[in-house]
Amino acid sequence: MSEKQADRRDAAELRDVFTGEPLDLRPGSDDCYKCSTCDTECPVAEVDDDFPGPKFQGPEQWRLKRKEDQDIDDSIMSCSNCMRCDSVCPSDVPLSGMHNTARGEYVEEEMSKFSREYIRNRILANYGRLAPLGAKFPRLANFVMGLSVTKTVYEKLLGIAGEREFPAFAEQTFTDWWEERGGNAASKKRAERNRGEEESDDKRVAYFHGDYSNFNTPEVAKSMVRVYEEFGYEVVVPEQRCSGTPMFANGMLDDAKRAAKFNIETFAALVEQGYDVICSCTSCSMALRQEYPELYSFDGTAKVAANTYEALEFLRINEDLDGALADASVPESEFGSLAYHAPCHARNQGLDGQAVELLSALDGTDPVDVGDSCSGISGTYGWKEEKYDTSMKIGEEMFEHMEDTEGETGMTECPTCAMQMNHGTGYDIRHPLEVLDAALVS
Ligand code: SF4
Ligand code: SF4
Numbered sequence: 001m002s003e004k005q006a007d008r009r010d011a012a013e014l015r016d017v018f019t020g021e022p023l024d025l026r027p028g029s030d031d032c033y034k035c036s037t038c039d040t041e042c043p044v045a046e047v048d049d050d051f052p053g054p055k056f057q058g059p060e061q062w063r064l065k066r067k068e069d070q071d072i073d074d075s076i077m078s079c080s081n082c083m084r085c086d087s088v089c090p091s092d093v094p095l096s097g098m099h100n101t102a103r104g105e106y107v108e109e110e111m112s113k114f115s116r117e118y119i120r121n122r123i124l125a126n127y128g129r130l131a132p133l134g135a136k137f138p139r140l141a142n143f144v145m146g147l148s149v150t151k152t153v154y155e156k157l158l159g160i161a162g163e164r165e166f167p168a169f170a171e172q173t174f175t176d177w178w179e180e181r182g183g184n185a186a187s188k189k190r191a192e193r194n195r196g197e198e199e200s201d202d203k204r205v206a207y208f209h210g211d212y213s214n215f216n217t218p219e220v221a222k223s224m225v226r227v228y229e230e231f232g233y234e235v236v237v238p239e240q241r242c243s244g245t246p247m248f249a250n251g252m253l254d255d256a257k258r259a260a261k262f263n264i265e266t267f268a269a270l271v272e273q274g275y276d277v278i279c280s281c282t283s284c285s286m287a288l289r290q291e292y293p294e295l296y297s298f299d300g301t302a303k304v305a306a307n308t309y310e311a312l313e314f315l316r317i318n319e320d321l322d323g324a325l326a327d328a329s330v331p332e333s334e335f336g337s338l339a340y341h342a343p344c345h346a347r348n349q350g351l352d353g354q355a356v357e358l359l360s361a362l363d364g365t366d367p368v369d370v371g372d373s374c375s376g377i378s379g380t381y382g383w384k385e386e387k388y389d390t391s392m393k394i395g396e397e398m399f400e401h402m403e404d405t406e407g408e409t410g411m412t413e414c415p416t417c418a419m420q421m422n423h424g425t426g427y428d429i430r431h432p433l434e435v436l437d438a439a440l441v442s
Contacts (some may be wrong), residue, residue: 006172012384016251022082027369031091032059038085047393051078054085058098080378081249096401097294100248107251120158124380125250130240135215138169161303161388164284167216174209174218178237195232196197203233206267206275210284212415223437224311230294230441238266243287246380260296268300280433282346282413285310310351312432328364328439338367341398343414344374354434362439363437370401399424
């Protein structure tokens with residue numbers, strides 16, 4: 001966790017923001033001294049001359065609102081919510097909180113609820129509500145979504161970029177696999193066996209898997225479970241909703257609020273019992289740690305934020321991962337040279353260096369960091385017809401660096417960055433947990 005994020009966690013516990021009232025971010029704009037560091041870091045501003053940048057979206061807009069209570073400018077919908085501006089501000093201006101709040105206000109007050117843009121954004125933001133339908137009949141859904149006529153229909157009708165390949169639904173969801181395997185009770189037994197002891201209150205984690213690992217890439221979630229059990233952790237998988245990241249990014253703050261309330265109630269109860277919360281997606285850990293405390297005021301919000309970790313981060317803090325990997329290896333034919341991209345949300349949490357640092361010593365793989373550029377997809381952003389070209393322009397630097405690596409496999413922690421990496425290069429993309437699983441368990 002970055003120092004800034006640790007400060008924010010502390011602030012979330014101390015600040016009196018849990019009043020149930022919407023946050024007034026206008027005073028935060030006074031901390032901005034117009035250095036423009038945020039503007040130089042913004043990947044959208046770099047390729048889109050019409051986008052006024054984070055300084056305008058954040059402090060300047062809120063200053064104007066204070067003076068004249070102006071409407072939110074529609075350019076807020078061109079911010080991809082990558083949050084890169086947030087992590088570079090030397091004055092700790094709460095840029096992402098300002099952007100999320102401005103987007104919510106814009107959608108609520110300025111956007112027609114019958115417009116194609118609103119309907120499309122609502123569908124994209126609520127993927128987790130629609131995915132169970134596709135997951136019930138995965139072969140049929142994959143066939144239909146792959147047809148060019150389907151792509152034409154969703155491009156013309158909804159404004160979803162026809163160039164994108166719809167992610168395939170897995171034959172079996174992670175949660176079905178989990179239940180078939182014996183659920184929480186079976187995990188407890190496996191963990192105990194691996195620990196060689198009966199009870200341990202310290203080694204219990206609650207897994208926040210998110211929608212994508214459940215419906216599309218259950219192999220990532222399975223790896224998480226196997227790796228944690230190998231280290232003697234009992235894993236529980238409670239019922240959960242989407243973390244809310246795509247909802248924040250689309251200004252659907254009421255949808256996000258409902259999801260956040262459910263997740264906070266569920267995970268706060270487990271934290272009370274001594275569980276730590278583990279996420280395999282860096283945007284999910286970002287939401288639980290930073291966006292929830294910035295936007296919502298439910299009981300347990302700060303507690304969940306203070307006890308949430310990204311999967312590798314938690315193991316690095318609590319276990320001798322380097323030691324475990326020292327004598328391990330993975331098949332070079334499967335992993336080999338791994339072009340690693342650090343998601344922007346991992347960067348924001350100070351986690352961008354850990355995967356390469358950790359896996360460099362492992363036999364059978366040679367992870368290469370492809371640089372600090374943004375992948376460009378930013379969740380649902382690159383799925384929008386009118387944002388597709390911008391998204392691909394932003395991704396160009398990453399694609400080039402990936403293609404400079406020896407192999408044809410990439411690695412990242414974010415499922416939508418993985419989509420963009422595959423879309424831009426054709427590489428197969430893996431999650432670091434899959435590499436750990438192959439090295440230490442499977
Ligand atoms: S980086 Fe911070 S202080 Fe500098 S212009 Fe942006 S918001 Fe203002
Ligand atoms: S969140 Fe990303 S896209 Fe939005 S203003 Fe900040 S740097 Fe630019």
